[in-house]
Structures are given as C-alpha cells and as structure tokens.
Amino acid sequence: MGADVRIEKIAPYVWEIPKEGPMRVPGRVYASDEMIDDIRADESLVQVKNVACLPGILGASLAMPDIHWGYGFPIGGVAATEADSGAISPGGVGYDINCGVRLARSEVEADSLGTPRLRTLMDALFDAVPSGVGSEGAIERLSTADERKLLRQGARWAIEEGFGSPADLDHTEEGGRMEGADPDAVSDRAKERGLTQVGTLGSGNHFLEVQKVSKIYDESLGSAFGLFEGQVVVMIHSGSRGFGYQICDDFIKRIKSKLPVYGYDLPDVQLAAAPLDSEEGEAYLGAMRCAANYAWCNRQVMLHKTRETFQKVLGSGPADLRMDLVYDVCHNIAKVEDHEIDGERRRVCVHRKGATRAFPPGHEEVPAAYRETGQPVLVPGSMGNYSYVCAGQSAAMKETFGSTCHGAGRRMSRTRAKKESRGRDLLKEMEEQGVIVRATGMRTVAEEMSHAYKDVADVVAVMEEAGISRRVARLVPLGVVKG
C-alpha cells in the first residue's frame, strides 16, 4: 500500500510536500531519513495533503515523526487555522477528545519493590481501575447535576469530591479545566454515556503503567520534574471515553450537512469542518471543552485510585510515597492560542491530533512550576518498551505551533500485528522481560506489541535534533494494566 506523494527534504529532519491543487499551504513532516520509507508505506501523507486544504489553515499542514494513517487527519498531525474566520474540524481533534497522558512520581525505589509485591500491586491496580469495553463503576454513577458541574470544572470537580489534592491542578495542562465548556451544546446521548465512565481506562492503546526511571538525560530538568534514576513512577494514558466519542460523532454528522452552506469543499468527509464563528463551530468548541474537562477528571480519578492502591499494597502513607503529579498533557485537542506567523502575532486555533503541546521556557501558559524549564512533554512508547519525559523548546514556537510528538506511532496494522503474535504466549514473554501485564483481553495485547510500533527513541530523537523538544528522562515498564 502507500500513495505516491511528492515529498522533498528541506532540512536535516524536515520534509516538505509542495503545495499543489486544492492545497492552501504546503505539508511539512518531521522525520529522519530512516523513518520516511515507513511513513510513505501507508496513506498518511495523502492525509497531510488533505488537511492542507482546510479553509483558513496557516503556515503548513504539519506532521510529527510518529505520523501514521488515521481517519481524516493523520495521527501525529498539527494544523493551525485563523481563529476569526478559519475552520475547526472535529475530526482534527479525533473521537477521543483530550486523550492524554499523566505521570505521577513517587519516593519508591524500584529495587525495593521485588517481584511478588509488584505482582500484588498490579493485581490491585487492575481491580481498582476498571478497563475494557464499556468499563464503568470506578466511582458512583453521576447525577445529571454532578455531571454538568464536572463538564464545566474538569479535574477541579474531582478534587472537590476528594479525588486528589489542589496541587494536582497546578501540574495539569490548563489547570485541568478548559474555559468555555458548554454542557448545553452536548447531546443527551453523550451525557448518558458519560454518567458511569469516570475513572475508567477503556481499551485499545490506553494503559496504566508502573514504570522505573531508567535514565536521566538532563539532571537539572530531571530534578525540576522531581525525577531520579531508579524511581518508581506511574503513567496513565486515557481520554474522555464514550462521552467524547459521542460528541465528535454528533458534530461531524451535524457539520457535514452544512458544508455547502459554508462553501467548503473538502477531500474527505471525515475532515468536515465549520467556521469557528459559525453556530456549529461555536457549539462544537463548547462541547469539545466539556469532553476535555471530562478527560482530565477521568485521569484525575484514576490517579487517585492508583495512589490509594499504592498506599494499601505498600503499607505507606501519602507523605512517604509522595506520589505527586509531574504533569498531565492532552494530545487530541483544538486550542485557541497566540502564535507568531511571518513576524505577526496572531490568534489561531491549533488542532493537535496525536500531538502534544511543547511550550518552551518562559511561555506564559506554562504552569508556574515549569515556567523556567519548559512544559513537560510525556511521550509513551509501545507496550513493554520505554517511554520518555521531554521538555518543550523554543523552535516549537517558530516551527510547529508549539507542538511535538505524542508517542511511538504505529508502523504495522492491527490485523498484521495480531497475525504475527499468533501462537505466542505474550504475557509470558513480557514477564520474562521483567514486565507484569494484567489485561482484560489478549486481543489488545497482541495488537499493541512493540513490534507493531516505531521505536519511540527515534521519534523523540528527531524532535530533539529539530530543537522542538528535548529528552529529560527515559522510563521503562515494570507492570502494565491494559483494557
């Protein structure tokens, strides 16, 4: 497979798809020479070109090195549109609105855990954080009044309900709450789906991992992030669950029927977009922000459950464990931000579909705790492999609308990954590597094996070489909970 797309290398780690036909801007892909053949192998470059056709798109249709074929937008895509007259595309955010990652540190040293206790810990985490299809029941079913509060307040609602501490909010992107959330813009069906799924992991590539810091690349940044070698940390990857999926689907359907009214001619229905200042555009933003808030609340509750579990299994109090939140990032989102374009400061709507904000040191929207270091960027790798903590750098503001990669990026279809895993005892293989896996279904374990992904080390290295984000720490898994 793979489409014949003309692409030229314009800098050591930057490739350009020249503007042609209905493209309004060129495409620009961050990748090494070694990666580009894999990227050419699927249809993701066609998707970069398609995104370049969005009304009001500025600069370039961007793709990070973890780019792969998605639906509409490529995964790893970034597109900024004019905030006053440009378009917003629900497909450019994705179904899992504010899918993201959070990382909590601890004072526990991995060497002190021991395999039997780690096994007990993973069993307990698997019980405490529901996973799999339609998972629910982490907390009591919400009342409709509580759900409305949650949708406006995000992680703050969770803190007020006792699921964490106010300091967590200081270490969450946007403080765990997006302004402008409008519950009235959300369908009844989405609200119904949201009532029972707070605090649940879901399925697919979502996970909860107990990890060890295996390497610190920058002592100063590592220390500022509260990290040290040998330390146990916890990474949680999940999003807005059925609530967010439903919002995306509702709005694509609604907006798709209005495309002729807007005068939009788009190459893929999945890119359906509305002017930001249209009724539908404003309603989508209000609903999307509700889903963003839901996702932050979801990850906050899961972190709380994780802390409780650590305390119970390890017999330690919160003061001893010090499981402080390092940071929480979203990687499926649209945000209205200020960026300098051709020497002019402009208000733009940045779509990040499988891309992470990477604001540099000194940026006013980076929380006070990290204003001097740059925003922590959390980049999970493939299952059983390593993950990275990085920090935003100044070139991100000049080149990528303050964005960097979000993960390893798939290189093999789920179908093929499953075929290649047939006949293997994957859980045993992982355990032999020192990783304890607790999974609801073996299907997702087979699909998510590391051979199905690019090496995340290559992905973060490209972004570092390009000056977009730099490595701070590498994390290796000790135990994994999968849906």
Next chain:
Amino acid sequence: MERGRFAEIEHTADLGLELEGSSPAAVLEAALRGLVRVLFGEDPDVEPREERSVELREEGYPELLKAWCESIYRLLEEDGFVAVEADVEASGPGTLRAVVRGARPPRARVARASELKAVTWHQLRFAEADGEWRARVIFDV
C-alpha cells in the same frame, strides 16, 4: 437470504472491513459478522438464544451501514449483548429493519472485546457496481 462476505482491512491505526454481497441486506448481515469478528478477534462462541429488533432510517446506504454498525456495538456496550446473526430487511436507501440474534455472555467476556470509539466517515462506501453490492467501513479503536 444469501450471506455476504467480509474481509478485514490492513489499516495502520484502526480496523476496518471490506464487504460484498448480492444485496444491501446481505452486505449488512456480513457487516454484523465482520464487526463482531473485529471486536473479539475471533469467533465469540455465542449461541443465538435471544433476539433484539433494530430499525433505522438514515440518509442513504453509507449512512445506513454506519448506523447499523453503531447499533450492533451499542447493544454490546450498554446491554452486554453479543450479536452473531441477523435477518436484515433493507427496503431502500437508508431504511432497515432487522432481527438480531445473540446472547449476553458473562460481563468479563464482553469486556475482552476491543472498544469501538467510533464508526468513522473515513472512506465510508456502500454502493452497487456491476450487479454486486460493495461497502467499506473503518472503525476507530
């Protein structure tokens, strides 16, 4: 009713189906079997002991395929009902009446399925060509 055929699509991030059949109803019936296969990764080993009715009215055939797949998944997510076969009557573009048969296995077995975030619009097709009905649908998982 003649049964349609399905094949899984090699999509990098997501899962999808190519469908064929002699009629829209045959394609939709194949979509049910294909979707369940995609969700469980194998035959779910469920006896068709219970029935559910599904009625849909959409704009056209592609929209109908999307809504049909969503209905099957909704039965699974909300009710734990695993559909394995169906009598489908597609009386025109966008209109469907079906009796779906399956069972409600223990919740732990249902939870083992892949979660479907959405039935996407990306490359969604459902049309007749040369006397054969063909469709394509991609799922975000």
